[in-house]
Amino acid sequence: MRGKDNRLPNPITRGFLGVIGNEKRQSISIPLFAILLSLVAASIVILLLGKNPLTAITSFLQGSGILPKPDYAAKKSILTDFMSMINMWTPMIFAALAVAVALKTGLFNIGVSGQMLVAGFVATITVGYSNLPAAIAMPLVLVIGLVCGGAVGALIGWLKHKFNINEVVTSIMLNYIFQYVTSYFINSYYVNPVSRQSQPISQAARLTLVDVNIASLGLKMDIPLAFLLTIPVAILVLFLLNRTRLGYELKIVGLNQKAAKYAGIKVGRSMVSSMAISGALAGLAGVTLYLGYYNSIQPRVLTSVGFDSIAVCLLGNSHPIGILFSSLLISIISKGSNYMSSIMGVPQEIAQVITGLILLFSACGAYIRFRVAQAREDFPGKKLKPRAQKVKEGGDEA
């Protein structure tokens, strides 16, 4: 370690420490820092392409209904775009919550996309192609989503528990298997020859009301009904993790498996439950995507929502409330990318690059925290605890 004598922090370090040094605020300041870094990186890329990054950022916001566009087509306004963004935001929230629950148990659910696909596919071919009235169909779709996703999640957890197979590898293998199996069924039985996608589902089963005429505003817009569920579900997950016996057990398993066993917790069962809950949430994300945002399934394609949700979760510090905000940001980026691309002539793929960069910098969060702690050690300021006192406590295996 470096010496700490008579060196003063330079103004940059001092300012940096001032902003990000407070440990209590770090859960917010570090993600913000990660976002800032990735925006800077993306701006450099856009600059190199000879475009104005500020215009680009504005157009992301315009495309997602946060800022008004210069002009709108008939029956459209900023509200239309905003509702459309919410329509995309909804599955993102569920997907990120799915990642968060698993992560709290020390499991990495990278199979969210596959679980979404299975849930969406099963709900589509059962309820989506039925004649059930909306009042029955919609709740049924949600239940099927929960059950299918949960079953897949539980399977992954069980394989890990029973055979010690890394859940990441299982999830990825299952992702491919689901992708091909659903593709086989769609292409063989449910394909729409024109769109090359599955046949569209019945309106009654769709969780988003499409093109609703709002006469009073003179607008036509999508109303994602499932959005009403997002905040209650986020709060429920928060309650589960912090206030229930199951949540307490899951967190112990995530932090220290040996201690969990020692405390009498059934580690295997906890992992299966955690993955089942995670999968169920992914299932919700799946039905809100495939039977809400969309009304059909494109064969052989896994949605990027499942992977973006990892970024959302890390950015939101795996905290349900944090996830509400971080998912908003990522939704704005993916929703706005279309408009941005058409305005700026920058390929739409930049949205994925930005998401990837946010993810990259979020992954460095632990390092930033470590460096901040170290910098604070090096420049002992007002907040440093008196040292001699701690020594008296003694007994540290130094």
Next chain:
Amino acid sequence: MNTVIIDGLAFAIPLFIIAIGGIYSERSGVTNLALEGFLGFGAFFGAAAVMVLTGGNLAGIEIPMFFAALAFAMIGGALFAMLHALLCVPFKANQVISGVVINILATALTAFFTSQINTYLLGKPTNKFVLGICERFTVPVISKIPVLGAFFTDVYYFIPIIIVVALFMTYMLYKSRFGLRLRACGDNPHAVDAAGGNVSRTRFIAVMISGALSGLGGICFAYSISSSFSPSIYAGYGFLAIAALIFGNWKIGPTLAACLFFGFARSGGHQLTQTLSLPSAFQDVISILPYVLTLLLLVFFSSTNRAPRALGEIYDKGKR
């Protein structure tokens, strides 16, 4: 039968070199789920280099460009692997998360730059770089031997190249000074540190080697499967390689066997759909074969196999 062997080999050998890359990284103690990203980015880099060098017109110079692509793919893979090395070694990030992040980033970056480069060079934002065809050769006499001869028939140029590289990497890992230290890093990094070795540097280099080898494997896949680079390169081969090295117990020899098994299972499946002339949708069912096999094998092998002791452990000098 011959087609099964020829195609199987063409798939297994690039997979093998990617798996060796994984072994290097994991034996040094760095969990590597980023092989998929490495192979994709490496292939992209190799293909992009060919595009830039030729401006998209490959006529007549396919063979030199093939070697250029291989070299650049290795360089690109190694450079990109530095990201994973950086996150895992000095930045002490969670290695599993880092691996997943790297994969996502690789997909995004290659898609973005492919369309950018194509817009610039060809004037249209396609998501594909066309590479030439990789030449094949047949060994004159030996190829006439029944069954065994198929191993020497219509062999892609890259196969002998990979075999030479694989032999060298095997020597490096088991015989050289670097290899001795690398394997020690994966078992007890503190021992290496106390003996005067540099754990961080060894691991960093190991991850970069892993990237270079994955890049080599990736560009060979690009040549053999579609003669082009496109997002379809991300088909899970990196994860198959991981499965292979787990069956192989993190040892090079058994890993080769696992890769050959995957290769022949895959080509055998394709052959089956053709001989039975099943409808094209069945292609999807056959495609799941390697993944299902992987899961089944993992069920049998995961609990008995031993990962390197310090795998995934973040090395902190101060801790004892």
Next chain:
Amino acid sequence: MDEFIVEMRNITKRFPGIVANDDVSIAVKKGEVFALLGENGAGKSTLMSMLFGMYEPDEGEILVRGEKVKISSPAHATQLNIGMVHQHFKLVENYTITENIVLGQEPRSRFLGFLPAVDIKGSNKKIAELSKRYGLEVDPKKKIEDINVSTRQRVEILKMLYREAEILIFDEPTAVLTPQEIDFLLDIIRGLRDSGKTIILITHKLEEIKKVADRCAVLCRGKLVGVMDVATTSTKTMANMMVGREVSFGIDKNPANFGEEVLRVEKLTVKNQDGLSVVKNVSFSVRKGEIFAIAGVSGNGQTELADAVTGLLNSSGKVFLQGKDISGYDVRQRTLEGISYIPEDRQAVGLVLDFSLEENLALKEYFKEPFCKKGVLHSEAFDEQGERLVKEYDIRSGQGIKTIVRSMSGGNQQKAIIAREIELDSRLMIFVQPTRGLDIGAIENIHKQILALRDAGKAILLISLELDEIIGLADTIGVMYSGEMLNIAPAETLSTNQVGEYMMGVKAV
């Protein structure tokens, strides 16, 4: 000046929250055995880690052979002919002895005549010679995972000698050895001194210093208390200097009053991952008011035995608790039947380091009322119990019951575990290495607690590597060697030496 081979002047080293070394100066003569005495946490290991280049001092300077040096890495230390045997051996388990020794300084040969490679054959020969020369017999081709602790230590010593170290640092070398092995090691140390090496011995055991050291420096809480000639100083004086106050030797014990049998273990066998038996057919019983202590060298199955009794490891054979067969019970059920367990590794097993103190204090009871009602946790119950235990057991921490346990000192972490386990009010209490790494004050405290529990009628199973602790506390002693229970006898019928012999596998006649 020349007579000192190593000088460390005014060394200060700070870690977050503590001053590990505070203005410490020592000087070591060539060819002597220089002991560093002090309690756990006194800063001995930190001081030597700086000499070995693992840390750099914040203040002060180091001189080797009269020259000022800045030792930046272990490699650099090796160049200066300094070698160190660490308390936790730094060996690669799946490598052979030779590979471990040459690692970092590998002799070269050619592979296939042109590729540079490590010369393993030549090294094997060289190591065999070296081990013969210093009387440290080892088989160079054996793998580390197949050899025992004292052989591993020999490998560590050979590692230093292979690097031609002149200054040899031993960090608590006897902690893991039997009395007989200790004597053998001390002989080796004397032999090394006689062949001209300089030896620095870190220890907290006074007898060893008396036996082998020429001079001794005493450290207490990071500060140098004094340096003395061992021959002319009494053990008592050294002990008082080390602790900074009067120490009472020996443990006061009330006469035993055994009651009915609480724990009975019958033919218990535990297999490890490779299917080898690590605990073989062990039977014994513990009564109310009895301290049954199990002695043994580390790695002879003691920990596994405790894990099997508590249900953490699967085993065959029978376990009875107060006459009830609990062999088929899981961990939770056994805890509820009345087993408390203070595990060997308090940080990796006994605690969730990233949880708060109050959450850790409820680790064994969180699922019961009043902590949990219908699956929902009640934080008031956690608070209430936390506050009470912190007060009763004097657990000190930065922010009370909300402190994250990771930031607490080892002694206070152990206090928290013991408080939690006593609070369960179990019939059987299992202590594994309860005083490992703690300072004398904390050790005395824990010993008193164990005795009080015994006097209150608990059955106590104590597993320890510290022979003094076993002799001092036990009513009955069992010795484990390579998974077997060799001898069980009342404590008063056994001498320290006898126990030591059993620990090395000499069977009772």
